Amino acid sequence: MALQAETLVEEWLNRNGYFTIRGIREKLNEIDFLAVKNNGDAGWEYIHCEVQVSVRPIAYISKLTKSQMEELGVKSKTSAKARDSENIKNSVKAWIELKYTSDKKKRLRDAVVGEANWEYWFVHGKVKDINELNSIRNEGVKIVPFKDILNELTLNTTEHGFAAASAGDIIELIKLLK
Template sequence: MALIAEELVEEWLNRKFYFTIRGLKQGNHEMDLLAISHIGDQIHRCHYEVSVSMRPVGYISELTKEGQSELGVKSAKTAAKRPHHILKQSVASWVEKKFHHPVRTAMRDKCLPGGEWECTFVHGVANTNLQ
């Protein structure tokens, strides 16, 4: 499903005249989509992370060590209900890892240096109950 979702976002970007790079990898770090477009006299740079689930049963972001300790759970991937402050903490950590990690920043800058990248998370749930 992830591949189809990425292809759909890529097609949408291409129809808006963006040049796209999908699946750029370095070590354990992979970026779903980079999109670049020339708008007026500016170059628009976008980094997209895409997630679509058939049957979502948990959180996209893992718990931080502090969150695990506070909730008293062993797994960072637990589906246990999270209070708002722990959820904010988990999401902030996920955003940092997915968009602002030094390896990912270096990969983007290697593709097109000298500008700011807009970071976007595309999320969806596929409806499996179609009749």
């Protein structure tokens, strides 16, 4: 499912005028998308976008830290055991560092366009706990529901000026359901 979701997100970004680079990787460090757009006199826009789309979530988006694992008495970083608001905040902070703000991610982004003021976006499907999304938003990440992307892709097909791109056929199939 991840590949299909990323293909549709890339199509959406492209149709909204962004040039995208997908799957930038150095060893185990990967960025789902970097997207850049020239807004004329307003300057350039730089987006670092991560995508995680689940239709039946059983776990949280963010993993537990070692200290949280000990505190909760669990053996897995991906434990689905209920978390209180403080545990959610702490695991989200660690997740933000891992996905967006680490020195390794900054080096990958800088290798593409040099130093820039990057916005962080997170595209999501269904989530186990809405409080986790709120915590991600509170850390400065723009939250983008995948269903909004699907709606926009299936409603707007002519504004971008081209007939189809990489996900054009998938979008036409989705339109059959509407």
